[in-house]
Amino acid sequence: MSHHPSDENPNAIAQVKVLSLLGAVLLVGANSFVLSPILSEVAFSLATETYHVAWAISAFGAATAVSALTLAGMIDRMPVGRVLGGAAILLAVAQVSSGLSQHWIWLCLSQAVAGVAVGILLPGSYATATATAPKGREAARLGVVLTGWALSLVVAVPAAAFITEHFGWRMVYFLMAGLSVIVAGVLMAFLADLRGGKSTRTSPIRAIMLPGVWQLLAVMLAFMTAFYGSFAFFGVGVRAAFGLTAQGSGIFVLAYGVGFGVMGFVLGMISPKITRGYLCLVLLAIAASYGTWGLTLQSQITALAGTAMWGMLNQLGLNALVVSLNRQASEARGAVMGLNSAATYSAVFAGPMIMGPIYDMAGYAMVTGVGAVFVAMAAVVIWKRG
Known part of the structure; x- marks a missing residue:
């Protein structure tokens, strides 16, 4: 370009x-x-x-x-x-x-x-x-x-x-x-x-065969499946925990959006160097965020803080993954970003489908626990990618 x-x-x-x-x-x-x-x-x-x-x-x-x-x-x-x-x-x-x-x-x-x-x-x-x-x-x-x-x-x-x-x-x-x-x-x-x-034109098959691309796409799929599966039941999860109305749960969605947006502007000022170690640390922090929701839902204050932190960490994770994919894309950025969007919208479908039965059986904390496993596996893939 x-x-x-x-x-x-x-x-x-x-x-x-x-x-x-x-x-x-x-x-x-x-x-x-x-x-x-x-x-x-x-x-x-x-x-x-x-x-x-x-x-x-x-x-x-x-x-x-x-x-x-x-x-x-x-x-x-x-x-x-x-x-x-x-x-x-x-x-x-x-x-x-x-x-x-x-x-x-x-x-x-x-x-x-x-x-x-x-x-x-x-x-x-x-x-x-x-x-x-x-x-x-x-x-x-x-x-x-x-x-x-x-x-x-x-x-x-x-x-x-x-x-x-x-x-x-x-x-x-x-x-x-x-x-x-x-x-x-x-x-x-x-x-x-x-x-x-x-x-x-660069075909999707040719784009996915570029060095490192398929591993990063697999990580993106796991990352987004954890997010969309957890976010789909986030509203009902906090409503059940605190007896809120639909309008009352909206403040938590607002907290997520504020956290995501604030971290975006912070990144605009500091521009971190995206390395394998950096990406692994971010993914492990996101996994920890998912894994601790059982404790986070103990009070509305901790839940709001945890939601804002979730938004901040997801901004860091999405940013690092998209930058990493673009680095691997050479002159096929559009094709590789197309694969990224396909993986993302596949997660829109897969996340709620996987997490729905889990929520019905064990509640929201188990949903986010499974999300933590997905993201932790993604961190392992990044580390082994070398």
């Missing part, structure tokens, strides 16, 4: 580029998270069951995984602004269609189209963030961009609930579509000077 920087305010332009990529990740997070808290309102509006509406989330995840495997490599070959901006426009179209849905199948199809867009937009944003960062500053650049996930939890999810209550759920999707159009324009304008570094 190459670029031709402008002589006019290069620092300001670089900052806008980073913020445009943060905006792209915010779009992805917002579309990923907003439907869950408004499922019942959408189902009532469409005169259907909530599980039918929930299938739209599954359609989104499945389409994202397929798109990431097959289309993400475009970022390696085509103008970056055109690829990412076009994906954001497609996401806007899907969001307008979602807002206009008159049947749950229509909504599912619309969210599948959104998944196609995200399968390009998310890996492309990750690849661009690390490829354009000054040498040694990849973690810092990516830390800021990844903060888009935290903002989607802290801002987009509560905003979606408020907008649904006062203006209806359709307005949520129309407003997100407007934001997608704005981000598309910024991406096209400020990333127009970036070009992919390859003229031919």
Whole structure:
């Protein structure tokens, strides 16, 4: 990936580029998270069951995984602004269609189209963030961009609930579509000077055979399975522990998002050197965080602190893994980040499926205990990788 920087305010332009990529990740997070808290309102509006509406989330995840495997490599070959901006426009179209849905199948199809867009937009944003960062500053650049996930939890999810209550759920999707159009324009304008570094497509099989890539993808799959499996039951876990309402449990989701976001900005300032030892230590710290939830749930104060720490550690882990994958990717960053997104959205499916029976049998502390085992195994893979 190459670029031709402008002589006019290069620092300001670089900052806008980073913020445009943060905006792209915010779009992805917002579309990923907003439907869950408004499922019942959408189902009532469409005169259907909530599980039918929930299938739209599954359609989104499945389409994202397929798109990431097959289309993400475009970022390696085509103008970056055109690829990412076009994906954001497609996401806007899907969001307008979602807002206009008159049947749950229509909504599912619309969210599948959104998944196609995200399968390009998310890996492309990750690849661009690390490829354009000054040498040694990849973690810092990516830390800021990844903060888009935290903002989607802290801002987009509560905003979606408020907008649904006062203006209806359709307005949520129309407003997100407007934001997608704005981000598309910024991406096209400020990333127009970036070009992919390859003229031919790198297949997923060829990308996964690059040295070290499959091991890191296996680690990412374990890391994300632990997260999505634990996060799926996090709300009901804290509600059961402290007798909270759904609204009361929202403060814990907020604590996670704040922790994740704060650590992103810290990384933006310190930019740690990502080594094998560093990654192992981070993964072991995350495993310890999962393994101690039985103690963390003894009081609401310790639970809030533990949740914020979970968010901070997950920012460190995700950042280090994405930077490591990009280092192994050479000129196939888009293809490798596509594999990463496919692994991530496979975990979206696998995590809750694995952890569901465990939660029913033994409760939330056992769910996080299993998560600790997954992450500890990931640390072993990193250590043996050499």
